[in-house]
Amino acid sequence: MKNTLTSLFIFLCLFGFIIYSHGNLIKVCDAVNEKCSVLEKSLQEDDWEDSYKLSVELKEYIEKSFEPLSVYINHQDGDLLINEALKLSQYSKYKDKSEALSSIHLIKYSTKAIKALQTPSIQNIF
Numbered sequence: 811m812k813n814t815l816t817s818l819f820i821f822l823c824l825f826g827f828i829i830y831s832h833g834n835l836i837k838v839c840d841a842v843n844e845k846c847s848v849l850e851k852s853l854q855e856d857d858w859e860d861s862y863k864l865s866v867e868l869k870e871y872i873e874k875s876f877e878p879l880s881v882y883i884n885h886q887d888g889d890l891l892i893n894e895a896l897k898l899s900q901y902s903k904y905k906d907k908s909e910a911l912s913s914i915h916l917i918k919y920s921t922k923a924i925k926a927l928q929t930p931s932i933q934n935i936f
Contacts, residue, residue, distance in 0.1 A: 831882035835928055838875040839921040842891070845871065846914050853902070853910050861910070862902040868917075869895035887924050891917060 849864045872895050876888035894917050901910035927934065 828882075831879065832928060835879055835882060836925060838879065839925045841875070842868070842872060842921050843918055846918050849898075850911065850914050853907060853914070856907070858902060858905050862899065865895065865899040865902045865910075869899055883924060883928060887920065891920055894920070 845864070845868045849861060849868060852861045852864055869892065872888070872891050876883075876891065880888055894913050898910055898913040898917070901907075901913060
């Protein structure tokens with residue numbers, strides 16, 4: 811009986827961790843997409859100083875937010891976002907609009923793919 815209760819307790823702790831991590835991941839991905847949309851508007855208006863500032867803030871937010879999530883997701887996904895945000899800050903600094911916009915779209919697509927991959931569905935299981 812003691813082994814059954816211990817196993818049940820461990821299972822419930824694991825299940826709780828998964829629910830918490832998934833909710834946090836969705837929240838972080840939505841926040842990154844929102845920040846990218848604001849940054850994209852700033853780039854389209856050719857406000858380079860604001861764009862650079864926003865891109866550095868985005869990079870720092872991604873670094874801070876994806877570090878604890880690396881237990882739950884593949885760390886390569888977080889590394890890809892960090893690297894692309896770093897490129898984005900340099901593109902904004904040197905006023906390369908086309909590359910900056912392509913980096914924003916890659917970040918948006920990557921966060922969308924991370925959300926889709928981590929959402930439990932029949933396609934993800936089989």
